[in-house]
Amino acid sequence: MGSGSVVVTGIGLVTPLGRAVGEVLDRIERGERVACRPTFDLTPFSCPVCAPIEGFDAEEYFPELKTLRLMSRAAQLAVVAARLAIADAGIEVDRTYGGGEIAVFGASGLAAPPMEEIVDIFRETAAPDGTFDVQRFGRVGLKRIRPVLSFQVLGNMPVCFVSICEELRGENAAYTPWEGQGAQAIVSGIRAIRSGRAPCALVGGCDVKTHVVAFFCLQQLGLFESWVRNGRGPIPGEGASFLVLEDEERALRRGARVYARIPAWVLSTADAYSSRGDSFAGMFSRLAASAVEGFVGAGDGDASILDAENEGRSRAGIAPQTVLHPKESVGNLYAGAAALQVALGAELARRGGRGWRAIASCADRHSEQGAFVLEGI
């Protein structure tokens, strides 16, 4: 059994604004934005922009790994972010901790089938009138499906690939599909450490929402409505964020650099969008941390969430000096967003020094909510 106190000792990010948390934080504080027009035909969609990662090549990190070819882009982002987090924490697997001692909890987004490949199959197997022909699909289509397709769409694959690439064999779970489930992955890691089941946990999430299937889903789910109403809204992004959490006593004993302690957290089941600030107020009040210096907000350009969060913060008596809204700069990473929010809060707390506290808030339109206190030590 450890100290029961959990600290952040490693951060790995692959985001449109960079891979080092310090750089990402600096660029957000400078108000940089990375939104651009997607390359596909946008006419069906209300949202005109996305936030892609330029120049990402997982082979930079895994030059010999044949497994990369089995991975979706989201899984590739995840394995790179996980590797960066572990390296950042100074952990050597099976030396610092056994692979079985490191728990892995990750979140992934909605399925992202490679549409270009699949649409070809549909075209070839459609009936003459263009409708789906199940008999032709069975006869012709199945031969065209590559076996690796399953590995590229299954929601648990990012966690599995991370485990394979880093040889991690600990307690685990995969969650889906939004930011709130990313917050749950972080909480599961905290729980595993606090209960003494694991001294260390790799937690985070990944998502790719810059492709046409994602735009279809987000549009159909009504997540682009604020673009119609207000001319601004969420910027679908892509990326992965992972944190290394450790039992504080074990981390200090091995001389780890600590970003921040996580003395309090809360998950809320209320829908951020419809609660008009009630759920945010309740959540922030439960943190019992009104005296905080920093705040990493969950607002993503959808005014409804931003207003609800601001109202909730005000009602909970939280008046921080520093307020960030990362999604307006880096885009919304959905299942990958929660760990980014917490990473930014941890970096703020590290810069602030001993006792400096930030709240990282996690929520999006279709999501559960969560909030974490990050405290400099």
Place this chain on the structure above:
Amino acid sequence: MNRVVVTGVGVMSPVGSGREVFWGNLLAGRSGIAGITLFDASTFPVRIGGEVKDMDLARIVDEFPGAAGIRERKILFALGAARDAVEDSGIREGELKDAVLEVGVGQEVLHLEDVTPFAHDADPGGSSMRGLLADPTRRALQAPPDSATVILGGRYGLLGGRYTNCSACAAGAQVVGEAFHMLRDGEVEVALVGAADSPINPLGLGGFIVLRVLSEENDRPARACRPFDATRIGTVLGEGGAFLVLETMERARARGARAYAEVVGYGSSLDAFRVSEPDPNGRGAAESMRRAIEDAGLGATEVDCVNTHGTGTPKNDAVETAAIKEVLGKRAYEIPVHSVKSMTGHMIAACGAVEIIAGCLTLARGAVPPTINLERRDPRCDLDYVTEGARRFEGETVLSNSFGFGGQNATVVLRRFS
């Protein structure tokens, strides 16, 4: 540390829906595998599956207003099974406010019928695809995987946290295990947990066919899934859902609830081997069992029955058997070991929850269901697989294994409640 008991169960499965039908058919060794009727599979190399035949779809939609328009069977299975579990527990709906909800779900796939008519444009985002968005009844993807979580949470007013787990075949066991830890550690007093899946659709079945893990014995469906048999050639897909109500013993006692069994241990692990096959040494499977037994505070000699993952694939069953022997030693040869999937088929995300319910009933009713279709034993599979029919059981503990595609493993330990 709280003791945690199972006070309600609900199940919809290929061998029948409802606790008594499900259990009666398991004990009778009746297979739920037959020719696929959900779609025309006549040109598919695999044309058999374990379909749920007795789902009252209209009643489920009536009872869950949020389910209107939902077409995905897995979501309806989740709602129906959860409803049955809540009713079975005797908890009044208002008393579930503080419950945690954990739902394991199968993968959402493209709606082929909806997408195909709009897929004749070379650019998948192009002009012809606009028609898909113009028709609100059509969807590119199936409903989001957290749909059952959202509908159940709203219907029962659950505010203790809502989790959606996508750990493939380990999901059903993980949701039970994670909620068990939360109850044991005092975070919550009651939980509604379960999982559902329905991979029997053209794309779901097709995905498993190209992975070459399914039996193609279409001419004898009830015999096609043969866990631990020397002639086994693959598993058979099944569908369904299963939910449990977990409560702290104090809370259950205070309201005079009946308990099926006590949950006493949970462990999970990762193979860290390959996504396409289990570690041939069974290291991950063994570690999952070892952690669960240790979490329960038991020794290997105190395990009285193993409810296996037992898929009927050539690799799984030999690896699982080796892992059981590694963890339990001599004890592995002294206890009943069985596979529910020999009758239900592989219900993917749902299988763990279904099999944990079978484990609860094994303890509550004193009987182990048989492993059917095991006639020529694989020499590597040399345990007591309960092949003669259901067997009387007086043991105290059942260990339930679920091993997920990709290398996620989960094990839950149940104990007779007295």
